[in-house]
Amino acid sequence: MSDMAKNMLAQSRAYGTTEEREVLALESIADQLRLLVELGTRAANSEVSRGTEEVGRADVADERAWENEGGSLDKGLAASLDIKHSATAQFETGGYRYTKLADAIAQAKRARDSSLS
Incomplete structure (x- = not known):
């Protein structure tokens, strides 16, 4: 600027x-x-x-150690092993987790209504 x-x-x-x-x-x-x-x-x-050449050189033991710590496989390696990744949204209320926003909203309303009673 x-x-x-x-x-x-x-x-x-x-x-x-x-x-x-x-x-x-x-x-x-x-x-x-x-x-x-x-x-x-x-x-x-x-x-x-970068291509798959680098993926082929990856040390499998290191990748497994990283996975145990919450990491993930390289995308190319995961695809070659037919591993699919999916992310799921989570909604938390009252100490419970929900994958559907509508369920979390319903629970939050129930909790609010019961606390008002």
């Missing part, structure tokens, strides 16, 4: 209403998130493009 653009942004913040300053802050956050996503996408693409 050029110095002139920074100065104009600072002036608009200084003379803006609270809502205008909030919008500017949110836009700035959105810009930073876009940058992070772009950088993450580039990193992921470069990792995938």
Whole structure:
């Protein structure tokens, strides 16, 4: 960002209403998130493009040790072994975990209603 653009942004913040300053802050956050996503996408693409040669050289014992610590197999190796990964969203309320948001909401409402009684 050029110095002139920074100065104009600072002036608009200084003379803006609270809502205008909030919008500017949110836009700035959105810009930073876009940058992070772009950088993450580039990193992921470069990792995938390394090819399977590097995957073949991986030490299986080290991978197993990492898995025991919560890690995962390399994507190429996992694909070659026909291993599929899935992520499941979890919603927690009242010490219980739910995979369906509707179930968690229903439980939270029941807990709230029973505490009001």
